[in-house]
Structures are given as structure tokens and as C-alpha cells.
Amino acid sequence: MESTTLSATSTFEQDIHEGLTASFKNISSKYFYDDLGSVIFQDIMKMPEYYPTPCEFEILSLQGEDILRKLNFDEPFNIIEFGAGDGIKTRQLLKKLMENQVDFTYVPIDISQKAIQELEANMLDYLPGLKIKSLIGNYFSMMEDLFALQEPGLFLFLGSNIGNYQDPEANDLLGQFYQHMKTGDKLLIGFDLQKNPAVIRDAYDDSQGITKAFNMNLLQRINKELGGNFKKEFFDFYSHYNPVNGEVRSFLVSLKEQEVYIANLDRTYPFRQNELIWTELSKKYTLSEIDILASNNGFELIENFLDCKHYFTDSLWTKQ
Incomplete structure (x- = not known):
């Protein structure tokens, strides 16, 4: 058995800056999977709704x-x-x-x-x-x-x-x-x-709030790794399935007008009330x-x- 650690070129800071300054804010779903995110995803896979x-x-x-x-x-x-x-x-x-x-x-x-x-x-x-x-x-x-x-x-x-x-x-x-x-x-x-669209909807917006926690962990990861000051209580989660094109899209929603500072980037990012951060696409x-x-x-x-x-x-x- 061998275990080899490979140093991947990190673009985390650049991607977060570009995503939070875009006209339609976004954070790539590839950043879901830090250690905590991986644990939460294991919980998602155990949900009865997650087929x-x-x-x-x-x-x-x-x-x-x-x-x-x-x-x-x-x-x-x-x-x-x-x-x-x-x-x-x-x-x-x-x-x-x-x-x-x-x-x-x-x-x-x-x-x-x-x-x-x-x-x-x-x-x-x-x-x-x-x-x-x-x-x-x-x-x-x-x-x-x-x-x-x-x-x-x-x-x-x-x-x-x-x-x-x-x-x-x-x-x-x-x-x-x-x-x-x-x-x-x-x-x-x-x-x-x-x-059936109802089956897909329930799988991506569960009543236990596990998928919400999975998305919210993106903000915690930015806080932990980049020195951000996101406050989770000022954000909500929303997911939508479009049966016409087969796309599930998930978002974080800013609940108030606010500013978030990220120390590693030395930048402040403004959010409007109800502004969305697109976090995931899941095509069927x-x-x-x-x-x-x-x-x-x-x-x-x-x-x-x-x-x-x-x-x-x-x-x-x-x-x-």
C-alpha cells in the first residue's frame, strides 16, 4: 500500500475573488470538499431522499x-x-x-x-x-x-x-x-x-438541512482558510430543479445588505439583500x-x- 501526497496548484484565492466580483456571484462546487465538506457529503449520501x-x-x-x-x-x-x-x-x-x-x-x-x-x-x-x-x-x-x-x-x-x-x-x-x-x-x-421532478427536488433540498449545511460550509472554509468574516446566520440556502433542461441549481442567499472582508485578499465584497451566490449545478x-x-x-x-x-x-x- 502506498500513499503519495501531490502538491496541487491552488487557485482557491483567485477563484473566490473572481466569483465574488462577478456580475452573478458564484463559488465553484469543487470547493465543497475540504475535510468537513467530505464528512457532510457522506451524511448526504445516507439520506433516504438521496437516491x-x-x-x-x-x-x-x-x-x-x-x-x-x-x-x-x-x-x-x-x-x-x-x-x-x-x-x-x-x-x-x-x-x-x-x-x-x-x-x-x-x-x-x-x-x-x-x-x-x-x-x-x-x-x-x-x-x-x-x-x-x-x-x-x-x-x-x-x-x-x-x-x-x-x-x-x-x-x-x-x-x-x-x-x-x-x-x-x-x-x-x-x-x-x-x-x-x-x-x-x-x-x-x-x-x-x-x-419525476419531485424525486429530484427532494434529493437536493432535504428537510433535515444537511444539503444546506454542505453549502454553508463553503463560507466556513473561506473564513478558515482565507481569513473571511462571513456570518452564516446572514445567509440562506435555495435549490431549484428545472425539468425542461434537466438542471438542478443551488444557491446561497444574502439575507441582508452586508459587506464581507477576506483578509488574505485584503478585499471587501458587498452583497445586496437577496443577492445570490451560485454554488452548484447538477445536470440530469x-x-x-x-x-x-x-x-x-x-x-x-x-x-x-x-x-x-x-x-x-x-x-x-x-x-x-
């Missing part, structure tokens, strides 16, 4: 052998997971591969060192003998190193993370994947599917949109693995 986690858990638990057959690897390979989190869903697939005596090395990547440490402990407790080589850092900054690995690769981008990107950004990310993958490498990518796809997205970025779609409710799919692509 993506159990749906994907079902797929990886029950269809692991089908996925294995479609990989068509005849030599040792790496399973590289971007934003691994706690790995509970992924270990269902890994368990199935180990039961079939498949020779692979698991390479989980997460920006949170705490999340990686807990992942390693849980994985090795559940799957003794698992070959694991963890990486801590921002996978965007280590793309070249990851794709320089000699063995064939199955790359995991699970949990509907692709839905957090607007179309140009999603295509740019998939283009980076394609550029650095070898011919025959596979990408297993999670997509949340369009469904149709199967035809997934097919188009794969094709437009040079991939061949091998198969969509669906849960029993058809709420979610793990879509297997290959680089030809």
Missing part, C-alpha cells in the same frame, strides 16, 4: 460480472477513481473482481487526505489483499502523471460528478480524458437520469444525451448499466 448513492450501489453490486466481461482486459490493469470519497460503492465492484481473481491495482484519488486515509482503512478491512496505491490531490493538476501509467486502465468517474459541469466544461474534461487515455482503455462514468441526463456526449468526445459507448428504477446509469465507454 443516486443506493442506485449506483445497486448497479455496482449486482452487475459487477457484466461490467467485468465488457472490460475485455487480458492483462493486469489499474482502476483509477477520480474523487473516490469513501469508496463504499466502488468496493462492490472491486469485491466482484477479486472474487474472479482479476489482477488489478486500485488507485483512488481524492483532494481530502482524511477521506483517503479512511478509504484505505475501510477498503483493506473489507477487502484484505487489495492492491491499493492512493493519491491525494486535485486530479485536474495530475492528469499527465495519471495517464502515463503503462498498464491498461479502467477510469472511474462515478457519482454523477459529470453533472456538476456546464456543457463546455464537461466536453473539455472528457476531451482531457480522451487525450491521455490509451487505445482500449475504458471509462465508467456515472450519470443521474431525468425522472437522458440516455440519448449520454450517447451524444460520448460520441462527440471520441468515445464508443459500450453499454449503459441501469438500476432497477432506471434512475441512474453507470455508462461504460472505450477509447477506440
